[in-house]
Amino acid sequence: MNASFFSSLGSFGMPAFWLIAMVVLLIVEGLAPGLVSIWFALGALAALISALLGAPVWLQIVWFLLVSIVTLALTRPLARKYVNGRIVATNADMLVGRECVVTERIDNVLGTGAVTVGGKIWTARMADPEGKAETGERMEVLRIEGVKLIVKPRANGI
Numbered sequence: 001m002n003a004s005f006f007s008s009l010g011s012f013g014m015p016a017f018w019l020i021a022m023v024v025l026l027i028v029e030g031l032a033p034g035l036v037s038i039w040f041a042l043g044a045l046a047a048l049i050s051a052l053l054g055a056p057v058w059l060q061i062v063w064f065l066l067v068s069i070v071t072l073a074l075t076r077p078l079a080r081k082y083v084n085g086r087i088v089a090t091n092a093d094m095l096v097g098r099e100c101v102v103t104e105r106i107d108n109v110l111g112t113g114a115v116t117v118g119g120k121i122w123t124a125r126m127a128d129p130e131g132k133a134e135t136g137e138r139m140e141v142l143r144i145e146g147v148k149l150i151v152k153p154r155a156n157g158i
Contacts, residue, residue: 019048047060096144108130125148
């Protein structure tokens with residue numbers, strides 16, 4: 001955008017431009033997961049205020065950039081720490097890779113099966129979609145899906 005574009009907007013053009021920019025940035029913020037454009041919406045608000053006070057276009061752009069960069073630099077680390085996707089580790093995560101013993105026949109087709117690991121009994125399914133395991137077989141925990149352990153036969157010698 002060049003200077004002629006901004007001057008062609010007239011006296012209400014720049015405030016309208018910054019208002020539209022702010023609204024678009026707020027819509028993007030509302031649609032996107034996490035915080036992505038709120039800082040630039042605040043920059044557009046600062047530029048809108050400067051435009052309403054009669055500041056030249058170059059100063060409006062400076063205000064936009066300055067407020068956007070400062071708010072981004074000051075709040076982004078906090079936003080990343082407290083807002084975006086907290087992952088809470090649980091003791092259950094320690095089961096992955098451990099050996100377990102089938103206590104109830106595992107049949108993925110019938111949706112049955114249980115294993116014991118770490119002194120607790122868990123509902124279990126085989127990693128192989130059509131897998132089956134008999135009571136007493138030793139398995140290895142691959143992952144946890146909800147409240148079910150996904151297991152596979154334990155490799156020999158492990």
